[in-house]
Amino acid sequence: MIDAVGLHKVYRLKKRRVTALNGVDLRVEPGEIYGVVGQSGAGKSTLLRTVNLLERPDAGTVRVGGEELTSLRGAGLRTARRRIGMVHQHFALLASRTVAGNVAFPLEVAGVGRTERRARVGELLDLVGLADKARAHPSQLSGGQKQRVGIARALASRPDVLLSDEATSALDPATTDSILALLRRLRDELGLTILLITHEMDVIKRICDSAAIMEAGEFRESGRVLDLIGTPGSLLARSLFPLPDRGGPDTVVVTYPRSYDEPLMSELTRRFDVDVNILGGGVEQVAGQSVGRLIVDLRGARRGPALSYLAEHGLLVEEAGQ
Ligand code: ADP
Ligand code: MG
Numbered sequence: 001m002i003d004a005v006g007l008h009k010v011y012r013l014k015k016r017r018v019t020a021l022n023g024v025d026l027r028v029e030p031g032e033i034y035g036v037v038g039q040s041g042a043g044k045s046t047l048l049r050t051v052n053l054l055e056r057p058d059a060g061t062v063r064v065g066g067e068e069l070t071s072l073r074g075a076g077l078r079t080a081r082r083r084i085g086m087v088h089q090h091f092a093l094l095a096s097r098t099v100a101g102n103v104a105f106p107l108e109v110a111g112v113g114r115t116e117r118r119a120r121v122g123e124l125l126d127l128v129g130l131a132d133k134a135r136a137h138p139s140q141l142s143g144g145q146k147q148r149v150g151i152a153r154a155l156a157s158r159p160d161v162l163l164s165d166e167a168t169s170a171l172d173p174a175t176t177d178s179i180l181a182l183l184r185r186l187r188d189e190l191g192l193t194i195l196l197i198t199h200e201m202d203v204i205k206r207i208c209d210s211a212a213i214m215e216a217g218e219f220r221e222s223g224r225v226l227d228l229i230g231t232p233g234s235l236l237a238r239s240l241f242p243l244p245d246r247g248g249p250d251t252v253v254v255t256y257p258r259s260y261d262e263p264l265m266s267e268l269t270r271r272f273d274v275d276v277n278i279l280g281g282g283v284e285q286v287a288g289q290s291v292g293r294l295i296v297d298l299r300g301a302r303r304g305p306a307l308s309y310l311a312e313h314g315l316l317v318e319e320a321g322q
Helices: 044-051 074-081 099-109 114-127 143-154 173-190 201-207 225-229 235-240 264-272 303-312
Strands: 002-012 017-028 033-037 059-064 084-087 161-165 193-198 210-215 218-224 251-256 275-286 289-299 316-319
Touching (some): 017 033, 017 218, 044 161, 044 193, 114 143, 173 201, 193 201, 201 275, 225 275, 289 303
Parallel strands (some): 084 161
Antiparallel strands (some): 002 017, 002 059, 251 289, 251 316
C-alpha cells in the first residue's frame, strides 16, 4: 500500500546541513500496522511527512495505493492526499469549534454538502466512541478524547492509509492503551493501513505487525515483528525483550514466537541428561500472538548439544551470562 524507495532529505539551515533521510526504503502491506521507532531527531517525522508529500524528498519516490505521489503537484496531489489521513501528537484541534465542527472541517474544505456532512460526522463520532461529545469544545475533553477527535477527523475523507506521528506520546499509559486498541480496531473494521512513528518500544510490541528501527536518517533494521523476534542478533528483539541483568554463566534465555505443545524441557533433560532450573519467564502478546520467554540455568556435560536441539526446534536461544 505504501512503497517508498531511496528517500533522501537534507535540510539546509544557515550554516549547517542536516540529513534527515539518508536512503530510506519503506514498504507497508495493505491492512498492516507498521511502526517506525527511534530516538528524537532520527528522522521519523520527516519520513512520515514525506509519505504524504507534505515534505518533498530530494531524491526517491513515494507510491501510495499504486499512485506515485512524487510525480504529482497542486490539485492532483491534494486529491491524492485525501486517501491519507494524519494524526498528530498534540491533536491540532481548532479550539473555537465543537468536536463535531472539528471533524466536519476537512469535509467542508472538500466541499461536502451539509446533510452528508452531518451524517458522516455522526458515523465518525460513533466509530471513535464520542457520540455524546459532539457539542463539547476541545478544552472540555481529556487528552484521550482529544486524540479520538483527531482520529475521527483524520478518517473523515475515508482514507485507505492513516499516518500517526506519536499519537500516544502525550497520553498516560491507560489512555495510550485505549487509543492503541482503537487504532487496531479501525484497522480490523475498515481495513486501514497504518504507518505510525513512536519513540516507545511498547507501542511496537502492542500493535505493530512490522517495524523498523530508525537512526540518523536510516533504517537500521526492519521486518515483521514476529520474524525479528526469532532472529538471533536482532536489535528490535533485544529492545522488546532485554536480556535479564543478572545471569550466571549457565543462564540462557529461550524465546519462542509461537505456542508450544511439545514438552521440550522434559525432553531435554531426558535426551541430554542436563539439569534445568527455571529462573523466570512469561508470555506476552506481540503482534496479536503469544510470545513465550523462559529464563533457565542449564547445566551438564551435554549442555551445548541441548542448546542446539532447542535452536533446531525453532526456539531462539541466547546466553545471558557474562
Ligand atoms: P524525529 O521525528 O525522529 O524526532 P525529525 O524528522 O523531526 O526527527 O528530524 C530529523 C532531523 O531533521 C533533526 O535533526 C531535525 O532537527 C531536522 N529537521 C526536521 N525538520 C526540519 C526543518 N523543517 N528544518 C530544518 N531541520 C529540520
Ligand atoms: Mg518527530
